[in-house]
Amino acid sequence: MATGGLEKLQITGYTDNEYQSQLSGDPYSCMLNPESLKWNKRIEYNKQQPPDSSSTAQKYKRTPSDTLDFDIIIDCTGIVDPQRVNLSDEIEELEKIVFAYNGKIHRPNFVKIQWGKKLIFKGVLVTMNISYTLFRPNGSPLRAKISLSFEQYLSPSTLRKIDKPESPDVTHLVKVIEGQTLPMICYRTWNDPFKYIEVAEFNKLNKFRQLKGHSNLILPPVNL
Numbered sequence: 671m672a673t674g675g676l677e678k679l680q681i682t683g684y685t686d687n688e689y690q691s692q693l694s695g696d697p698y699s700c701m702l703n704p705e706s707l708k709w710n711k712r713i714e715y716n717k718q719q720p721p722d723s724s725s726t727a728q729k730y731k732r733t734p735s736d737t738l739d740f741d742i743i744i745d746c747t748g749i750v751d752p753q754r755v756n757l758s759d760e761i762e763e764l765e766k767i768v769f770a771y772n773g774k775i776h777r778p779n780f781v782k783i784q785w786g787k788k789l790i791f792k793g794v795l796v797t798m799n800i801s802y803t804l805f806r807p808n809g810s811p812l813r814a815k816i817s818l819s820f821e822q823y824l825s826p827s828t829l830r831k832i833d834k835p836e837s838p839d840v841t842h843l844v845k846v847i848e849g850q851t852l853p854m855i856c857y858r859t860w861n862d863p864f865k866y867i868e869v870a871e872f873n874k875l876n877k878f879r880q881l882k883g884h885s886n887l888i889l890p891p892v893n894l
Contacts, residue, residue, distance in 0.1 A: 677785065679700045679704060680785070681767055682698075682782045685774060687780055693779055698764050703785070709736060710737040710739070713733050715731055716729045730861070741817050742815075743813065743814070746813065747813065761814065768798065780793075781793060793823045794820065798816065844887045855887065856889075
């Protein structure tokens with residue numbers, strides 16, 4: 671919810687991986703918005719060195735899930751919000767959404783982080799670190815910094831839309847250019863120079879570096 675026109679970051683719990691069944695109760699609305707958010711994306715490669723090359727070939731391996739990291743401040747001194755002055759209750763409310771084990775689904779909840787209309791992240795909590803930074807004279811905490819790290823979760827139906835399978839059963843007829851080696855041709859065709867063994871066997875080649883006398887090669891369907 672917005673206060674004084676300022677949109678607050680909200681964290682909502684869901685009990686299903688399609689994000690249709692919202693957890694009972696209100697979303698957690700941050701008292702103070704994060705100063706920054708770190709949305710991490712990365713790609714993993716298998717680094718292989720072709721037999722006829724001195725450099726490694728980066729073959730695509732996979733794209734791991736995105737992650738989102740940010741810190742929030744919970745200030746229960748009454749300065750930020752005179753209605754929210756119990757730090758234990760605030761942390762418990764947040765933990766109920768992102769961390770607590772939900773017996774109905776036999777796991778912690780699925781989570782949606784939303785800030786305004788543009789920033790929406792759906793995932794699951796990975797880590798939650800609590801640092802208490804201000805205390806009353808009797809030792810009870812008044813303020814805490816919560817460091818949260820989430821990993822993106824994509825439902826099975828979403829993954830099926832992304833990973834549209836394409837048939838690998840494609841045969842290529844390749845014209846051999848002088849100076850080319852079989853690993854070079856395989857790398858150019860499949861981005862994998864190590865398929866040269868299968869291609870050599872299919873074409874009954876004894877040598878993969880010298881391709882003289884072979885103006886054309888048949889590249890059979892292979893298990894990529």
